[in-house]
Amino acid sequence: MNKLIWKKDITAEIYTWKSALWLLLTAIIYSVTCYLLLTNKELSLLDQTEMLWLLAKIIIGASLLVAIIDASSILTVEFEQETMEDLLISPLSVKDLIIGKFLTVMTVWALMYAVAVPYVLVSSAGSGLGPAFLAYIALYGTLMVGGFTLFVLGLSFLYRSFKNTLTTSLVFYLAVGIPALFSATLKANPFGSIISVANPLDAVFSSLDNILVDYHTALTANATYLASVAGFVVVAVVFLAVSVKVFDRHGIVKE
Amino acid sequence: MMSVSIALFAAFGAPASATAAIALDVSSSKTLSGTAGDFVTVNGTIANTGPTALSDVTAYLSLVDTTAHMPVDLEDWSVEKGLYIGTIGAGAKLPLDWKIHFVKSGDYALSILAIVKGENKPIGSALTYFHVAQKKNLNPGAVLPVALGEPILIVMFFLLLKYRRDKKSA
Amino acid sequence: MTENIIIDIKDASKSYGDRAAVRGLSLSVAKGEFFGFLGPNGAGKTTTIRMLTGILSPDAGSITVAGKLVSDKLHRAGKIGVLSESKGLYEWMTGKEFLSFFAGLYGIAEADEAAEKLLAEVGLKDRADSLVGSYSRGMKQRLKLARALVNEPDILFLDEPTLGLDPQGQDSIQKLLKRLNEKGVTVFYSSHLLHEVSRLCTRMAVIDKGVLVAEGTLDDLRRRTHKDDLRDIFLSLTGPDAEPE
CATH class of the missing domain: 3.40.50.300 (P-loop containing nucleotide triphosphate hydrolases)
Incomplete structure (x- = not known):
């Protein structure tokens, strides 16, 4: 049953041009970025590993932003277009509805990843880091997009409004994104270390630095970073579960 | 600014008359020109032409953009701007070299300056002029097929889907 | 009674x-x-x-x-079948796709055939492949009724x-x-x-x-x-x- 929801929503994304625009815009961003980076690499202004690290951050950052926007609308649209009632009257369970919506956003992420692959291959040519780059972008991107999607779906059940869900999600994205951009020097103190451990995006960027710049590609070498990201996903699942309980208590009509 | 810099270089380029007896020379002047992105080695020599040893000697590279009439910040161009030599014995001649990364195209003038402890004026070599050609590559890292091709493919794919949908609904 | x-x-x-x-x-x-x-x-x-x-x-x-x-x-x-007061329709779908989707939710095996049959019953057979967004108000109401009948309540x-x-x-x-x-x-x-x-x-x-x-x-x-x-x-x-x- 969740497959039906997934199929319906993916078809909607394609035929309403949402995914087309996102994929096109991210492809243009990657094109401009890669051209600039490779021009600088040819001038030896930028080391290839630094270039790959920058590209990895852009891929993860752009994909997260698109996932947040998509996830913010994918459930709230059912409330705002008044189609939720018909869905809840049918045999479809709330769990299947959530799974279907979740899979739709993850499919959009998969498409964005597919768009990024040629850019990664071209940029990493000769470095030997291509497979590791692709594998870790897939792993971290899936975990982060998955975690954020679950969190945003939880907000959707609480707010039932696209505008409010999107605003809160973007503020949360900024809250994790800005500290992740701080240099290692700024995070060298105990408080900075706490931020590094608690912030999943910081963990992803630090891990990618570890892999692409320092060549520590083994999973064991990045275990602590993975644990931080996995912890975020668990928190997002709990938040969603609580939000669904609140929704169940109120019912379709919000007082 | 340029004329003052060149004048200063020109003054220091002459063998020192009243201060330490040091002769500086840029030996790779003929092969220095290249293309942006190249790594080249600037070779030079420092010689103690006096009767006594000189201590605490440091040699520096100095670079001027002759088109923009501005000194160049060597941070992006060279790893070591200053080389500490220490003591040069009387009559001794030592080699110097700097690895330079040609970052930007243009016309430049280069000089080696030496500072000896206790002396209040640096000594400089003659100016070496060189040209860095622009790197013309429209397809760095063979990225162009992907950079242009992917957005076009995405547009075509969705236009095809739209065409099929419109045909079905007509 | x-x-x-x-x-x-x-x-x-x-x-x-x-x-x-x-x-x-x-x-x-x-x-x-x-x-x-x-x-x-x-x-x-x-x-x-x-x-x-x-x-x-x-x-x-x-x-x-x-x-x-x-x-x-x-x-x-x-x-049960329900024709609710809500406006809810997926305007980007065709009438047939809309009913097929709900037929699928109710586990009806031949969802497309069921959709066609329902569209004929409510007088929308000729507009089966038109987008719901292009339907008139009356057609949308008939489509909603067809949706309420999809599981033969x-x-x-x-x-x-x-x-x-x-x-x-x-x-x-x-x-x-x-x-x-x-x-x-x-x-x-x-x-x-x-x-x-x-x-x-x-x-x-x-x-x-x-x-x-x-x-x-x-x-x-x-x-x-x-x-x-x-x-x-x-x-x-x-x-x-x-x-x-």
Whole structure:
């Protein structure tokens, strides 16, 4: 049953041009970025590993932003277009509805990843880091997009409004994104270390630095970073579960 | 600014008359020109032409953009701007070299300056002029097929889907 | 009659914050009835239907549909069809895709064939492959009715089904509903359009300000209010000048 929801929503994304625009815009961003980076690499202004690290951050950052926007609308649209009632009257369970919506956003992420692959291959040519780059972008991107999607779906059940869900999600994205951009020097103190451990995006960027710049590609070498990201996903699942309980208590009509 | 810099270089380029007896020379002047992105080695020599040893000697590279009439910040161009030599014995001649990364195209003038402890004026070599050609590559890292091709493919794919949908609904 | 009861509401209440939408509602509907549920705007009709379909839980009382409490969602979903007041349609889908999708949700194997059959039944066969967004208001209402019939329900809940339709549209829907009722489908018909309810329904209930004010056949209501004209009957039962029983 969740497959039906997934199929319906993916078809909607394609035929309403949402995914087309996102994929096109991210492809243009990657094109401009890669051209600039490779021009600088040819001038030896930028080391290839630094270039790959920058590209990895852009891929993860752009994909997260698109996932947040998509996830913010994918459930709230059912409330705002008044189609939720018909869905809840049918045999479809709330769990299947959530799974279907979740899979739709993850499919959009998969498409964005597919768009990024040629850019990664071209940029990493000769470095030997291509497979590791692709594998870790897939792993971290899936975990982060998955975690954020679950969190945003939880907000959707609480707010039932696209505008409010999107605003809160973007503020949360900024809250994790800005500290992740701080240099290692700024995070060298105990408080900075706490931020590094608690912030999943910081963990992803630090891990990618570890892999692409320092060549520590083994999973064991990045275990602590993975644990931080996995912890975020668990928190997002709990938040969603609580939000669904609140929704169940109120019912379709919000007082 | 340029004329003052060149004048200063020109003054220091002459063998020192009243201060330490040091002769500086840029030996790779003929092969220095290249293309942006190249790594080249600037070779030079420092010689103690006096009767006594000189201590605490440091040699520096100095670079001027002759088109923009501005000194160049060597941070992006060279790893070591200053080389500490220490003591040069009387009559001794030592080699110097700097690895330079040609970052930007243009016309430049280069000089080696030496500072000896206790002396209040640096000594400089003659100016070496060189040209860095622009790197013309429209397809760095063979990225162009992907950079242009992917957005076009995405547009075509969705236009095809739209065409099929419109045909079905007509 | 008791064993024939397919909808049984016992003392049901529902409030939204401080506002009581439905208070102590008790009524029952027999199997195969064409039951009318009348009331002015804001009387509590939609809230009652939402409680009957399990979308909302009553704060008090009990509601059973087809022998099961309304909290038993999955069982009930196979028995009921609902044409709700909500505007909800997927405008980017074709009519056929829309019905196929819901047929799939109900586990109907040949979803496309079921969709085509339903579209023919509601007079939308020629527009099966047109986008729902291009449908007129009347066509959208007919599509929603088709959606309510997708699982061949035993009980049909209709909330203002002919709202916004022209006389031809109203007539075609009413004829379809009559046909279904003759085949044994119980129809719970909620509306504020008196002439419709009186023409179609064998029995009716009138609700006002969340409270049941009258129940019975049209003749029962005439006897109760001593009025003959429908409009007069309705006005005497509801609103500020309502006459107490």
